[in-house]
Amino acid sequence: MASQRNLQRFWEWGKKIICVGRNYADHAKELKNPLPTEPVLFLKPPSSYVREGSPVMMPYYCHNLHHEVELGVVIGKGGTAIPQVSAMEHVGGYALCLDMTARDIQDECKKKGLPWTLAKAFNTSCPVSDFIPKEKIADPQNLRLWLKVNDKLRQEGNTGSMVFSVPYLISYISEIISLEEGDIILTGTPEGVAAVQEYDELHAGLEDIVSMKFKVERQTH
Numbered sequence: 001m002a003s004q005r006n007l008q009r010f011w012e013w014g015k016k017i018i019c020v021g022r023n024y025a026d027h028a029k030e031l032k033n034p035l036p037t038e039p040v041l042f043l044k045p046p047s048s049y050v051r052e053g054s055p056v057m058m059p060y061y062c063h064n065l066h067h068e069v070e071l072g073v074v075i076g077k078g079g080t081a082i083p084q085v086s087a088m089e090h091v092g093g094y095a096l097c098l099d100m101t102a103r104d105i106q107d108e109c110k111k112k113g114l115p116w117t118l119a120k121a122f123n124t125s126c127p128v129s130d131f132i133p134k135e136k137i138a139d140p141q142n143l144r145l146w147l148k149v150n151d152k153l154r155q156e157g158n159t160g161s162m163v164f165s166v167p168y169l170i171s172y173i174s175e176i177i178s179l180e181e182g183d184i185i186l187t188g189t190p191e192g193v194a195a196v197q198e199y200d201e202l203h204a205g206l207e208d209i210v211s212m213k214f215k216v217e218r219q220t221h
Contacts (some may be wrong), residue, residue, distance in 0.1 A: 008131040014182030017044035023188025050124040057124045060221035062102035068189035069147040072097040078180040087167035096129035096206045129212045147204040157190020
């Protein structure tokens with residue numbers, strides 16, 4: 001039975017944001033991480049979504065907030081243990097996303113062997129663009145991603161450089177975590193991640209298909 005929910009507003013009701021770390025070799029290298037032999041996964045709660053017009057809030061405990069621009073894959077049909085060959089049938093569309101990361105906190109967590117929740121899951125840590133219908137993107141593995149801070153280009157890459165492809169990720173994740181309509185998979189970021197400051201303006205884009213702007217503000221404690 002077809003869902004009555006509007007996939008074009010998935011951020012209002014989708015249950016999961018599943019993120020893939022170190023999925024571009026040059027990004028893994030710039031953070032001095034080994035290249036993964038299987039996907040590195042972490043989660044953000046739906047409360048981390050923020051839409052254009054609202055600011056990205058730097059957490060009160062963070063002093064090194066980084067931008068990571070990513071292709072988001074929106075699930076249109078749920079499933080468990082989805083075969084790679086039919087994985088794209090489960091894609092409903094796409095979105096441009098930022099994985100805002102409290103890098104100083106993530107570095108501390110890594111040293112202590114702790115989860116990355118404080119570094120990755122805070123409110124406004126997932127800026128998201130308008131929904132992109134599946135038909136608008138012929139090949140999700142050949143898309144230019146870019147991000148500017150105060151009009152200076154910081155990140156630029158192509159989704160063809162992913163270590164693990166979109167169909168592989170859908171299949172791999174769904175073996176472990178069942179995918180549901182409205183979920184989104186953040187597929188990793190190219191190199192060029194760097195710190196942002198209070199009052200900075202982030203401008204990110206996916207080809208000439210979609211772009212978005214966000215100001216950075218600091219959370220008071």
